[in-house]
Amino acid sequence: MGTERPPTGHDVELAALAAAGDRRAFGELVRRHGSAVRGLLRRLGADPATADDVAQDAFLVGYEQIADYRGEGAFAGWIKKIAARLYLRKVKREARFVLAEAPEDEAPIGSDGSAARADRLDLDEALKSLSKAERLCVSLCYGADWSHAEAAEVLNIPLGTVKSHVKRGLDKLRARMAPPSESAPNDSARREHRG
Amino acid sequence: MADLDFETQLSRLYGQAPVFRDAELFAQQVTDKLDRGWALRRVLIGATGVVAGVAAAAQLVGARFSTEFSQMSQEGAQQLDLGLDKLTHRYDQLFVLGGSETVWLAVALAGLALAFAVTRLMDEV
Numbered sequence: 554m555g556t557e558r559p560p561t562g563h564d565v566e567l568a569a570l571a572a573a574g575d576r577r578a579f580g581e582l583v584r585r586h587g588s589a590v591r592g593l594l595r596r597l598g599a600d601p602a603t604a605d606d607v608a609q610d611a612f613l614v615g616y617e618q619i620a621d622y623r624g625e626g627a628f629a630g631w632i633k634k635i636a637a638r639l640y641l642r643k644v645k646r647e648a649r650f651v652l653a654e655a656p657e658d659e660a661p662i663g664s665d666g667s668a669a670r671a672d673r674l675d676l677d678e679a680l681k682s683l684s685k686a687e688r689l690c691v692s693l694c695y696g697a698d699w700s701h702a703e704a705a706e707v708l709n710i711p712l713g714t715v716k717s718h719v720k721r722g723l724d725k726l727r728a729r730m731a732p733p734s735e736s737a738p739n740d741s742a743r744r745e746h747r748g
Numbered sequence: 749m750a751d752l753d754f755e756t757q758l759s760r761l762y763g764q765a766p767v768f769r770d771a772e773l774f775a776q777q778v779t780d781k782l783d784r785g786w787a788l789r790r791v792l793i794g795a796t797g798v799v800a801g802v803a804a805a806a807q808l809v810g811a812r813f814s815t816e817f818s819q820m821s822q823e824g825a826q827q828l829d830l831g832l833d834k835l836t837h838r839y840d841q842l843f844v845l846g847g848s849e850t851v852w853l854a855v856a857l858a859g860l861a862l863a864f865a866v867t868r869l870m871d872e873v
Contacts, residue, residue: 576786580779587774589765596762605774612778613785676761695755696762727754 565624572620579619583612586629590636596677596692597640598685607643611636630698637697641707679729687722690715790867797863801856808852812838 560567560578564585570578590611594604615622615632622631680688689708693699694715701719705712768774816835 576779576782579782580775583778584772584775586765587778588768588771589763591768591774592766593762595766608774609778609781613781616782676758677766692762695758723755723758726758730754730757 564628568619568622568624568628571616572622576616579612579616582628582632586632587612589629590632593633593692593696594636594640596680596688596696597637598688598692599640599644603640603643607640608636611639614639633697634699637693637699638707645709676726676730679726682725682729683722684718687718687725690718691722691726694719793867794864797860801860805853805856808856 560570560575560581562570564582567578567582571582587608590608591604594607595601599607611632615635618635622628680692683691690704693704694701699707701712701715705715708715813835816831816838
């Protein structure tokens with residue numbers, strides 16, 4: 554009806570409009586948060602095509618369930634949780650297999666050369682040094698803001714396994730991303746309280 | 749402390765959305781899918797309305813015939829001719845403006861038209 558001007562406003566306002574049936578308002582939410590969802594899915598380990606498919610499905614599911622979002626948290630966090638659940642459902646069989654293996658530190662940690670230093674702040678590059686299970690657990694806990702317990706429940710693996718995957722993943726990321734002066738000790742106690 | 753700093757930095761990095769060159773295309777694809785889903789839903793609602801309207805009209809007409817036929821059975825064979833005449837007369841009334849069946853059919857069709865109009869209006873708004 555009339556000229557197509559994208560709606561503006563806070564995410565919560567747009568979500569309320571979308572809940573009332575305004576698809577253009579929801580389109581604006583997709584525009585704002587589409588990249589974040591796609592990025593998270595890739596960081597969880599999805600290939601680009603799968604990430605985009607799952608991200609689209611997540612937004613479609615989000616539109617159906619938009620009335621459930623009441624603005625208690627950020628919309629980005631809400632839609633990311635939906636996307637992560639959809640992705641895990643899609644790859645659950647594979648994920649179980651990978652997680653059940655609980656591999657030891659098979660992935661190389663970057664050397665301290667100049668090329669590695671250039672990658673220190675590149676999260677996506679650093680994530681490549683993690684095993685699939687570590688990458689999944691770290692990205693769920695830090696990217697989708699899941700607790701260890703939530704991740705353990707959805708992945709259907711013991712809580713201790715999630716914690717050890719996260720710990721090893723953090724150690725590797727720290728080694729790749731932290732400044733050289735920081736020879737960080739191996740401890741990820743902060744997330745322990747979440748479990 | 750360094751751990752907390754690192755984890756805070758990590759959460760912040762995760763919170764920074766990567767830049768995709770096709771971000772607008774992605775958003776368009778999602779909204780297109782939403783629109784297609786809504787259009788499909790509208791067609792289904794309309795089709796359901798048509799089926800329901802036809803079924804209701806058929807029930808109305810069928811009930812009328814059924815009543816007439818059972819009455820004829822009860823009244824006996826000697827009144828068959830009379831009943832047939834009456835039935836024929838009633839049936840003819842279907843096509844006479846102002847007959848009760850015609851009114852019911854008109855109401856059903858008006859209901860269908862209203863349902864289409866409402867779904868169309870919802871889509872426009």
